[in-house]
Amino acid sequence: MSLRHALIGLLAEQPASGWDLTRRFEELLGSVWPAGHPQIYSELRRLEGDGLIEVESQGPRGRKAYRATEAGVAEVRRWLTEVEVDHTLRLEPLLRSVFFWLMNPDELAAHLEREAAYYRSLADRLRQLAAAKDRGEFGDSPQVRSLRIAAEAGIRLNDTLAEWSTWVGESSPTA
Amino acid sequence: MSLRHALIGLLAEQPASGWDLTRRFEELLGSVWPAGHPQIYSELRRLEGDGLIEVESQGPRGRKAYRATEAGVAEVRRWLTEVEVDHTLRLEPLLRSVFFWLMNPDELAAHLEREAAYYRSLADRLRQLAAAKDRGEFGDSPQVRSLRIAAEAGIRLNDTLAEWSTWVGESSPTA
DNA sequence: TTACACATGTAACACGTTACATGATTTT
DNA sequence: AAAATCATGTAACGTGTTACATGTGTAA
Numbered sequence: 498m499s500l501r502h503a504l505i506g507l508l509a510e511q512p513a514s515g516w517d518l519t520r521r522f523e524e525l526l527g528s529v530w531p532a533g534h535p536q537i538y539s540e541l542r543r544l545e546g547d548g549l550i551e552v553e554s555q556g557p558r559g560r561k562a563y564r565a566t567e568a569g570v571a572e573v574r575r576w577l578t579e580v581e582v583d584h585t586l587r588l589e590p591l592l593r594s595v596f597f598w599l600m601n602p603d604e605l606a607a608h609l610e611r612e613a614a615y616y617r618s619l620a621d622r623l624r625q626l627a628a629a630k631d632r633g634e635f636g637d638s639p640q641v642r643s644l645r646i647a648a649e650a651g652i653r654l655n656d657t658l659a660e661w662s663t664w665v666g667e668s669s670p671t672a
Numbered sequence: 673m674s675l676r677h678a679l680i681g682l683l684a685e686q687p688a689s690g691w692d693l694t695r696r697f698e699e700l701l702g703s704v705w706p707a708g709h710p711q712i713y714s715e716l717r718r719l720e721g722d723g724l725i726e727v728e729s730q731g732p733r734g735r736k737a738y739r740a741t742e743a744g745v746a747e748v749r750r751w752l753t754e755v756e757v758d759h760t761l762r763l764e765p766l767l768r769s770v771f772f773w774l775m776n777p778d779e780l781a782a783h784l785e786r787e788a789a790y791y792r793s794l795a796d797r798l799r800q801l802a803a804a805k806d807r808g809e810f811g812d813s814p815q816v817r818s819l820r821i822a823a824e825a826g827i828r829l830n831d832t833l834a835e836w837s838t839w840v841g842e843s844s845p846t847a
Numbered sequence: 848t849t850a851c852a853c854a855t856g857t858a859a860c861a862c863g864t865t866a867c868a869t870g871a872t873t874t875t
Numbered sequence: 876a877a878a879a880t881c882a883t884g885t886a887a888c889g890t891g892t893t894a895c896a897t898g899t900g901t902a903a
Binding site for chain 3: 514515516519534535538539556557558559560561
């Protein structure tokens, strides 16, 4: 049920069309929560039916921009404060690690190096983004501060995963 | 498609029934990958049909224990080395953080404290498990070493999340 | 005028969860 | 004898992905 609330939350910040939301999701939340456009469009229709969002304006080529209603914002608040948090940390690389014993040492070493490089580069990209936010390049709204917080989690988690990959490589030597 | 491979991987370690696998998944991988028994039973039937696992023995009350076939183990190896890793880190608390600006400061502070406590206690439990493994209480097979590696990721990630939650609380004070 | 990006949608399928159903063995 | 646990399964639903289909506005 998280997609519902995330969509309302994004619309509470500013009105947007299904298309806009698809792209924002992709760039902003794509690595944390999946959402293709078919799911977004159908969820938007449901949300409109439930009165949690409403059409704000119609643009060219059938573009419909939605905004969150008061009921919608209240529902997101309720979700944030009352609904129990799901702590499942779903991460395929971690699942794979349970089966490392099936890989031969060379393959494992190569794999771990690729993984570490991936996490490092992602952490670096997020660091740049965070630095830009800290320089005030996106203003200083509460929304930007929340994004800064999420970015910080991304940085720390990816740093951690990079270090972990390196640690695995060192504690299970090739030969 | 990860469930398929995880099931074969578990069966490569030792034969088990659908029931056994359900419980092992729950306790071992439940916080990293979801799998209820209906999904496991139906996946086992498919895997048997594909020749990747086979019935090893039949026990009381219709219990069927499966083991991985050679083709099955080969398929897991192929997955580990050739199939691209999905790096999506699906984590609801991180999604929620993007919308922290919608929470009032008191609620947020309380929320962050609960979160930090959760991560700390989970990290501590994993630390105990890891220590037991390091003391050799589970022997020293390659399988146990892989589990130790996975546990290390859990420890580090949960520590990171606990620190992050604390950091958020400190950088966005209540009053 | 052609190509690209915008914009919305449906259909079919794969994956995951919840509820329901059934019955056997073991423990109390 | 009753209760708990073992063990397997189906049905219905909800969520997420892929492929397909359609057409508009804008820039090269």
